[in-house]
Amino acid sequence: MDHHRNDSSRMKALLQSEDSKDDHERDREQSSTNGSSQATCSASSHSSLSPGLSRTRETEFGAWAEKVERQKEDVSSSSCSPLSALKKLPECQNSLGQLTFSMTHSVLIDVKIFNRGRSLSPQEGRDVWHSNFVKMPCSQLSLMTTKGAVFKTTNQKPRWDIIKKQLETLSKKSAATVKDVEDAILKYNPKYKGRWSFDALATFVERVHETENYFKPLFPKIAALAMDLPNSVKKAIPLLRRGQTASITLSQAQIACLLANAFFCTFPHRNTSDPKAEYHHYPSINFTSLFEKWSERKKEKLRAIMHYFHVMTDKEEKQDGLVTFERHVLRDADVPNWRSCKEKMSKLHVTSRGSIETEGTGMLQVDFAASRIGGGVLGSGLVQEEILFLMNPELIVARLFTEKLADNECLVITGSQQFSRYSGFGDTFEWAGPHKDNLPKDEWSRWQRQILAIDAVFFKDRRDQYNMLKVTRDLNKAYCGFKAHFPKEPDIATGKWGCGAFNGDPQLKAVIQLMVAAKVRRGLAFFTFHDEKLELELQQFYHLLVTEGTTVGKLYGLLEDFCAVQQASGGSCQVDLFDFIRNSLKPSRSNL
Template sequence: MSRRNDSSQMRESIQHDHNEDRKEDRKVEHKEDRKVEHKEDRKEDRKVDRKEDRNEDRKVEHREEHGREREPNDINGSKPNICSSCSERISCSSGPLISYDTGPSSSSRHSDTGPSSSSRHSDTGASSSSRHSDTGASSSSRHSDTGPSSSSRHSDTGASSSGLSDSGHSSSGPDHSNRSSSSSRPSDIGPPFSGPDNSTQSSSSSRTFSPGPSSSRPSDTEERQDEGSSSSCCSLEDLKRLPQCQSKPGPLTPSRTHTILIDVNFLNLEGSLMAKEGRDVWQSDFVKMPCSDSSVVKAGAYFKGPEVRWNGISKQLKGLADKREVNVDHVQAAILKYNPSYKDKWSFDALATFVRRVPKAENYFSTLFPKIAKLALELPKNLKKAIPMLKNGRPASITLSQEQIACLLANAFFCTFPHRNATHPNAEYCNYPSINFNSLFENWSDRKKEKLRAIMHYFKVMTDEKKRPRGLVTFERRLLSGHDVPDWRRCKDKMQKLHVTSGGTIETEGTGMLQVDFACKMIGGGVLNTGLVQEEILFLMNPELILSRLFTEKLEDNECLIVTGSQQFSRYSGYGDTFEWAGPHEDDLPRDEWRRLQRQILAIDAQHYKHRREQYDMSKVQRELNKAYCGFRGHGPNIPDIATGKWGCGAFNGDPQLKAVIQLMAAAKAERGLAFFTFKDEELKEDLQKLHHLLVMEGTTVGKLFELLENFCGAQHGSGSSYSGGLFDFIKRKLRPKRSLL
């Protein structure tokens, strides 16, 4: 019995030892497992920390290198911070976080703000303190994979509250980015914009848009991210406009270079307009007026002896003004009475056909002709001071009232201006555009019909005492002198803001900006003949611009004309042969302290190339750069941005890509943003957006672009075949030779 018990006890002891050994083994195994797990956790933590450190280093480097530059995304001129190495905007302690062109999401990839500030890469909503919680409920986890995140850096929802949806409208979701809201609205035209913020930004004295040069080239991954991002372009609403950004012009005061044709003292005291007293000057530096006593005609078939020409003009015009109704034959007879040498040269068939074909319900012209004649007769009363010519090489300006402009244009309608009809090369005014309307009245065409509809509507308004506007308009000739010409090769300025759209027009969507007139050297082009492209249409919608032809000499390569305060009287549709007058326009723009409508039109003439290849010459490129800069260059700190487009293309045979780059460079030097209208050219719109994005991301300077233009022009005229990929592609390949962004 005792042996059996001993044996049993021995077995139990052995079993107990075995169990203890198994427990100890499990403990060891568990400890080893935990060691492995902790080792893996530490490795993962180190990876995350290194990634965070790199992000922090990039932000620190960006602040140190670029002084926390901020882009003026609103009228007040504030700027975002942009990480030059990863193409994203970053948050700096000096101001609020703003979104950039990273897609639909408005949350910045480098944001350290937002509701979940403890999470750097959270894709989750709810937060706990564990880094690697196994429960999946940790929303402060750095790499949690659950829950919808409102502050995620890499949100995949695309429903950001401060961005724009694909339709171009702001999404209705709440803002989760801890940013104050602004009144920025999406553009009414063009592509949806996924960039500019709705935040209130701090202002900056600098307007440079570029993030500056990157300390290192982007990685392949970052280049692929850039390829997928939409653009660095801004919303149309982010560009500066009148009247919000206008500096006060100061008191209206005449000077040696500024002629004012109204009595300023009377305006200030009585609040009404009256002609400035002065004397007539009959010489080449001044307009030779029809009512001048020095305008004398010799004896001939229509005059018994030497006679002051205005006597014959006023007699004929008074005969028309006294009639209740006047037909085209009466108008023709009166004009030829005081222009007898053109009796067999001038035709009035376009005017006659126009009046005959317009439906009776719209045909008010027989009663309008006498009113225009009466307006023309008021010339001696309305203009008493000599009008200087805006001659080349002399920067100067002229300010006059809208009533004075109408009176002068009424005289142009009746062809009363002396010495302005001859067109031969040695004529006295061969260097000036024509002003008398005789060319508009001849050679009937559908184009002439639509032009006359616009002109007649203007006179209908200006002969109505109740509707006649009583403001002022300024015509200013500007000159880019030698010491003001930039050294383009050494220019360090970077790209400004850009909005590109294939829809809309300069004069409508560009309201309040400096609107570019794609001008001819002879201002107004073919407005009084058959021309009907951008400049002519602009002059027909704003007929007061036609008066610039009276006193503006042909523009030289370093000159431009700026008109402030002209009124738009009509609407239109179409272009060229499809152009149609579309009815009256009610111009409700506010007026400045000088009673000028807050509209600025810039006339700059591009070069006309017979052969397209001619323009790929650096002397011609520099001419266009200087011409654009002459017009874009501002005077004062708070000026509107620029509305432009395919300047010098079309009939002038310019390369749209080259002209776009030239205007980007001139605007960068002038520190002004651009609204670029491609006029339904979708391909140019998309390519220009991508090019601008590349230039911004690379911190490309104007000087660098000038160097690339030199290389491109050299390639066009090299010994081998010319580069066929286009300028945009050439720039892209030079800036990022590894891959294509366009």
């Protein structure tokens, strides 16, 4: 790698002498690429040459580029694994046994009927209006104050009666306008009249091309789906609360019904983020923020969401799977002593091409989550987590019952279906059409897709991350998600976790995830999102770790040393983490 850096520096200087303006643009694009953790489009590290570059220098540059490619191939072949060498869910073949419920596993379908013939009938239950459960819009205890027309008296009646009346009226229409949707929603949310805006939804319906504009006939179908809630979900849904390991299994049809209610903003007590609000520590679930403040981002989000409802309300389509949401808590007694860990590096596949949600399908796919699950999916956010939730909208229902994740917690979602494809990222994000899932299903009729939501630490100042308390926190957070719960588990698909808006150092986050993967003895597929520089550096760094037989404990000690150096210098130390570890493992090498 040292020779590569010398060659790179020499060629950079040569190119600067030819066209400083083009170099400035290249450097700006490279900086932008390296600073984003999830960018799906970025400048190539082999940018086209300036028109004024001499043929001799062009030949020299080409030789250098070929040398870099050979280095990548040599390192990859000697240490890194091909993607095909990593395990996926279908290969694990763990026996799940019959689907059962327990004190920690709530199942919303009738398990006896399911285990006999796999029919997905809702589990009978009772109405529960309690702080430990989702307060449902169809609960008879959800009351609404109404005024008498003649005597100006006030009465309380079940809110669902008003909701049902509005949904029923809409469902009977052959087509409904956004104004119809707005009027219905405000009938049972009257205090938000004049405060909620539906401009994004209205503009969306107006601007989408007529060949794709099926939305007016779709609104009544979504209303009918929402109205079926009392028949679809009969058992109280427990909250996945902080500090409690627990799981919930629902059918895809039940999730669609719940999301239809989120679309029509029926969930009570979920319309404010006030610190004193009952659900302050939960993400929003009603779609009000998605319907307001028009932007091109909202347009593409709504295209994905509406396609999901288009599929789920199509009588010819049959989504008969289950989805499980598991909250895991890492107990103090289970936290590793990282300093004494003797495990060596597991398999690694690293690439600048492909993505977690495509090439990583079948592995444990890491969601670069916010502590409130789904982040800004119902707002303007469009980074990795939000895109993942738009392609797999069933994930959004986790926002209904998942409390904000603590530092020692994660959420694992098994069985969600991918409905859409996409291109771009952030402002360049576009819905790219339907996706047909061809994954196999497991014994519990769940698509063999497993998603792990873990939230990294946000750093306002990047220098703050070089602190062992923060490093250990992220090690434990990743360990909570990566640790196995079955004899055979799939390997892990991840990337620059927490390195975009959260300002994490990609090298540091890569080392943390390598350490945890080694500890739990699972392979790692690391997608750098078109960052070819990190791809090469990580390949070479991993090759060194394998060659030297470096243990997790040794790396932890080197992280302590690196953080101490950074703190002693006030963050002004210019050496990067990979170089620091390389020089520590091979003291005889030059500082280059």
